[in-house]
Amino acid sequence: MISGAPKKRDSVQEDDWMTTYGDMVTLLLGFFILLASISKVDMALFEQVQAGMAKGMGKRDIETPIENLKQEMKEILVQMNVDEVSSVGSDTSGVVIEFASSSFFEPGSATLREESLPVLRRVADTLNADVYKSFQVEVQGHTDDTPIHTQQFPSNWELSAERATGVVRFFIADQMVPARLRAVGLADVAPKVPNLDPFGNPLPANREINRRIVIRVNPSRG
Template sequence: MSKKHKHAEHEEHADETWLIPYADLLTLLLALFIVLYAMSSVDAKKFEDMSKAFNIAFSSGKGILDQSAVVTNANQMNVIDQTKPNSDGNQTMSERQRQRKAESLRQKEQQQLEKLKRQLDQYIRNNGLTAQLKTQLNQSQLLITISNTALFDSGSADIKQESRKLATTIGAMLEAYPGYEISVAGHTDNQPIHTAEFPSNYELSAKRAINFMSILLASGHLDPKLISPTGYGEFRPIATNATAAGRAKNRRVEISIIRKYTDAAATETLTVAAEQ
């Protein structure tokens, strides 16, 4: 009777070795579903992170009864899901704020330069100087071009007495718009000059630029650090030097009010005609 009882207990004991591969299979399926879920809204960075998590799950050697590796990977993915959008969102917001600020500054500068141009154009019309002065507003600067005949005698760098008022008036207008870098450039035609004072057109054009700049600074309200004179001689013509009319156009002084804020992506210049 005792032997039969022991034999029955032995027969009722089931073989549980199948639990090991079954637990491993469930572990792999769980890791696979986690990866598939994460890939439903994946980007390149998240895919790389999910791939690492997937590799860890496969190489961890843990079964269903010990899920620490899977739980750790799931926590890592939760951290990625929670921090990545916020990080991108903060960067995007910061970039948008910088773009809006830059655009606001460009618009304000555009309005200032357009206002200054209107004032100059009004002065030119009121004083009958349309043949001698012109203004142009483009993407990089507000350019004021003055014919040399309005400022200097031939071969001289001394500003005519009657023209000093013009330079003074331009300087007074610029005082209302501080902070802009200003370039004063002298240009000549290609007719050679060789005197004790001016060995070449370089010296003549540079001296004319310096003399005009000196009048701009005479009031003491413009920042000397922001103004620079340059002499280009005959090497930046805007017309042909083969005719008298062309040479007259090339003899000029240019005052450039340089923009502080420019749009590097712009493909079209903001050109405003001198006469509107």
């Protein structure tokens, strides 16, 4: 019995590091939660860090709704054969889905193309899933810098706003809760790439890139 006592103490000493490690991970997790509560945090990055730390503490089932939604949307766009005129990414707030305006609307029009409706329906059905029902959805309309002067659209502001509103109306018709939705018309004030070259000449390819519909999906912060 006496010879067995040192082995027991050695076993206890060997396990001491786990207590220290657990304390360190808990402190780090608390630090990141504190950052999230007092500052604007990259939600997608924070989710990844939180999941990584939780796994380090031995937890297997980690919720990563932002990353899951991003992957689901990518699969939908590939399945619907619109991945060449769309993209899915993330920013500091959540998931960003972009569609070329030409795939949704005729030039100078805010009426949704018939072929765009199945794509929007898949997007809406996914966002209506229980796991994403607390997410807020903002639809942005963007144009290039080419002026428009019609009775219906005196400027690009009206055109971009009506296009964003058309998508929102479709989502509402697909049973999405209106309180989750926002429609924003940004005309040509937020281009992805320059509409003109340094000499003031138009860049048709860039203008096509700037004509787009952007759907931003962000976790609600209550």
